[in-house]
Amino acid sequence: MSVQSVQRALTILTLFSHRRPVLGISELSRLMDLPKGTVHGITRTLVDQGFLSQDEQTKKYRLGLKIHELGIVLSGTLELNQKSAGPCHQLSRRTGLLSRIGIWDGGSVVITLNTHPNPMPVLPYQVGPRIHAYCSAIGKAILAFLDEKTIRQYLDRTRMTAFTPHTVTVKKKLLEDLKATRRRGYAIDRQEAVQGMGCMGAPIFDHQGGVAGALSLSGPVNQVLGDQTEELAGEVLSTAAEISRLFGYFPAIMETGAS
Amino acid sequence: MSVQSVQRALTILTLFSHRRPVLGISELSRLMDLPKGTVHGITRTLVDQGFLSQDEQTKKYRLGLKIHELGIVLSGTLELNQKSAGPCHQLSRRTGLLSRIGIWDGGSVVITLNTHPNPMPVLPYQVGPRIHAYCSAIGKAILAFLDEKTIRQYLDRTRMTAFTPHTVTVKKKLLEDLKATRRRGYAIDRQEAVQGMGCMGAPIFDHQGGVAGALSLSGPVNQVLGDQTEELAGEVLSTAAEISRLFGYFPAIMETGAS
């Protein structure tokens, strides 16, 4: 079935995180529950190919530049990113707010693109790659338009913890929120993830009408969800629709004549 | 020594490029010169762990989001990026030009950060991750301050091809350029990589005085290398020095008294 050593190698890579950027052999062998010799062989191969780099002095390991390269290849070839780049930028320029694109992947959201209204000293992605679906506009915008089975699965498997006093942690309330999201066409995040930050997010559909991802606009709460909420919502919705159109999605108008 | 299957798995990953974002099993087995069964086992493992994703319809493979995640972990934890982000941004805002940070890695340069003066519809990295050292300001800025042995190795192993009429393809001329770079403290790229684009780059040193990377400023030739060249050079040099200082590098003033 699955190749053991490769599996182990990949697991080793995923042990490196923002919180734990450098790891030594002993630490790895402890985490993996494998003999040092075994881990060393794999690690060596990863270093040889540039997926890990080893500090010459401390002998410890960190992620290698090859990963950086591949990451760029990926984000550059992501269809969603390619189609969203232009519209997303214009949106953030018109509104003066931060706009982002996220994609659904196995129970959470991965941010794949963000554009800044003002020049900022930013690393490619600011907030971190993976965010929770239940407390983000992007997440809720996607979730709301997934099939019911997937939503149920998500609710069953997710433990909702609060990040701010405003975070919704009750499943029933989330379901209501999703319903409201479907009704109005876009999702709202009222300081649910970050204190003081408000977001609105709209889904992006592919040519089959499936959810390809979502677009969000975020900034200070009073600025995003204040007087001009409706204007902004319109902007977000039309931009998302514009991107959906690039995917070949043209919502068919079913209602004809009557009423 | 090296674990074969892991090596193969990593090679498979690197076969995916901007030019070839999707690959099938047969294609892979041809490229790897391995039986389909073998490749399939490895590919499956890569998919299971999220390093590849498989299109449900075409059954073909592309890079998975796990790689995106790891790429972000890496660039976020790169010491050079962390230290450069602020100064780099301010530089690009003051000058209105694009500024980038690059790092030396096995004979070429990897761009790890770039900041835009104006909001632009950009993917995280615009120019592509790896660039040649001999025809870029960043590359020459780094190269010039590496030890002689490494420079010689680089020259021996590199075939210099021309990208524009201005590209230097003669090794002797490159050596002279590096000498001039050392003398003036920064490197110049006069449309050597891209027609119409000019760059200047200055090295960044770590606490031991080794080259940690380089900073570059680029834009239209006449704008970068025109009247205000000297001003800009000063900006670039002082910004690079500022970052070096964050690394704990304080160039000691050796000349005392006499002459």
Place this chain on the structure above:
DNA sequence: AATATTGTCTGTTATTATCGAACAAATAAA
């Protein structure tokens, strides 16, 4: 100075991944 922990290496064993052929499904050609 003494102890503990680190990363690395070696050879032997049997686990493990490779191989090649056969499979059905999908695509391309006739």
Place this chain on the structure above:
DNA sequence: TTTATTTGTTCGATAATAACAGACAATATT
């Protein structure tokens, strides 16, 4: 449509391969 080719996938036998444990020196800690 039918034929032919290509696709991704499965399977089981063989032998090559990677795992293992212990020993090593070097570094870090006490």
